[in-house]
Amino acid sequence: MALIVQKYGGTSVADPDRIANVANRVLKSYTEGHRMVVVLSAMAGETDRLINLAKEMCDPPDPRELDVLLATGEQVTVSLFSMFLRSQGVPAASLLGHQACIYTDRSYGRARIIGIDTTRIREELKKGRIVTVAGFQGVDEVGNITTLGRGGSDTTAVAVAAALKADLCEIYTDVEGVYTTDPRIYHKARLLPKISYDEMLEMASLGAKVLEIRSVGFAKQYQVPLRVRSTFSEHPGTLVCKEDESMEAIPVSGVTYSRNDARVSILGVPDRPGIAVKFFKPVADANIVVDLIIQNSSVDGRADITFTVPKGDLRQTLEIVREVGKEVGARDILSDENIAKVSIVGVGMRNNAGIAARMFEALAAAGINILMISTSEIKISCVIEDKFTELAVRVLHDAFQLDQPR
């Protein structure tokens, strides 16, 4: 019999009826003889309600105290869930972050898990109990409550599964699994039965929101088999696991897109060593993540630098860049928010020549101009005009025949 960690998101535990539904799902696996650890998120909307309450009090709220406040969301669901199981005569116990000994650093609001002492969880399992762990929260070395940031419950689940050396970590959500692309954009999107950690990491970082990216990193690091599936159906969903030969045969697994970035161009900067760092050091210091960077070839000793940043950071980025631009004598600074990034992802890309060419060809055939290109070992991204996003996703999905089961 297996040790299984299951995680249920906010929509799965949105009200007492749904919590009871989740409890019955868990109970099914439990009665089959599996040892069960269940990680729960806050009820859908609760975290936002608490954030608004905090903002009514003061804005911005103190990060330490905000975490104390937000941690109540998961505390409510784990207690309701466990009391329901107990009312059904099932042994169960809830554990909060500090009780489950989920230790983190002290970065309130986006804490990183640094270790889990599983003694208490194992004790509860030994008593035959279904153990419910509050997701999203941890505790620092002196007992301050921390939270892991949006999607943090996925990370809790995978970290707990890794620490327990669980046989499987199932992430229950409101979609059936991981698709070849966003089904809301293309009806031909196909559910992937299996995907590698690396592909999932790329897809998550490129905008596919089905899994929180840190949780995938954890799963890869500790080789935790991860299954993404729906709370509201019996479909087995998508297994995220170690790469195997069958995966390498497929050059492209999915098409993703993101509209979160804006483009900044610095025109006519002196083309000499150390110029780029003058711009990117202060941007990095402001905690702004730069994604694609392109520097064109020099003309008359001057070059253009173009890069993308999250839209929310554009204003601050421009302030920094304009200041440095003045200092080094840049000719002009431009920005553009009407861009999108479409990407193809696949571990099979490594052994397949000509994938990039096929991508560019497909976009060109649809009349879509490529503004920037970036590649990694298993991913090719193109920045295009925003308005072409859906079209680009569809033509790429067709070009690589992603609607065909492999």
Add this chain to the structure above:
Amino acid sequence: MALIVQKYGGTSVADPDRIANVANRVLKSYTEGHRMVVVLSAMAGETDRLINLAKEMCDPPDPRELDVLLATGEQVTVSLFSMFLRSQGVPAASLLGHQACIYTDRSYGRARIIGIDTTRIREELKKGRIVTVAGFQGVDEVGNITTLGRGGSDTTAVAVAAALKADLCEIYTDVEGVYTTDPRIYHKARLLPKISYDEMLEMASLGAKVLEIRSVGFAKQYQVPLRVRSTFSEHPGTLVCKEDESMEAIPVSGVTYSRNDARVSILGVPDRPGIAVKFFKPVADANIVVDLIIQNSSVDGRADITFTVPKGDLRQTLEIVREVGKEVGARDILSDENIAKVSIVGVGMRNNAGIAARMFEALAAAGINILMISTSEIKISCVIEDKFTELAVRVLHDAFQLDQPR
């Protein structure tokens, strides 16, 4: 400069505006140079909301998990309160029951504090912070969350004050302090500037709801000076403290009443040793608290036993008593819910003869029949017909001239 513990109840922290108001009150004492520890209740109505949520899930809810759920109420207020202070540039930190190391036994829902390790609170105070402690909650020896029951935040405040050897514990509520009687029943009720622990204990046990009785017991045990006052005025309220000579000069400090009890009469039981215990042992075993007991003198070897129990326990009491009644051959068993208990309380009673006589005389003069009488060193209680409650309170208040300042 003093070390002060202040406690604010649910109506004082009912919404963000009121929480800000409380913060400003605390800040006033802090800027005067006092070291401040603030104990907060859940926002008014929040505990009931959570209980209803639990009952929607299952009824009755599991006690351990209910405590996990209810503890979120105070967690919300302490975080909002502390983040507000921090937004004003004031150093502050919230501590939950487990962080403040408030250790209790494992009686979920009505846990008793067995000790407080003040190390963390003292550390925070040393840093110059206003320390906010979540009321009502504690933690057992293995880290399970417990709650202290209704009014438990008063107990938290007094216990923390005792453990810290604080100079003063102020209980802020929505009334001005302790009155000679309930001002809603008699407009001549007068605010008492001072009252002894013992008088307060009697008044609390007799129905005056201004302070939770366990907190008074704690205050007496550890000699914590307790001030009861209003969050919404500047009036200094009532000091609950050690008895002094000025108190002994006053025979009666207050008149209280209670309508919570019902009367049970067992008629015609054999008058022989061991009969009373046959009735009261099983009642006590059912956790039912018997208050007044009267046994009249024997006629023909048979006697009547009359006693009072809380109305909520009447049905169960009658079941027990009827069974034993059959066994010992009692003639009949009667019950009456239309009774009330009026009491006069005062430490000066000990040295003043004739207080009881004056009480009976005043009731008789008003045409009120006394059904049962019970006395302690500093209290006399009479059970009367329910309908006379207000009248009895007023005539007793007049008889002992409680409207006159001493």
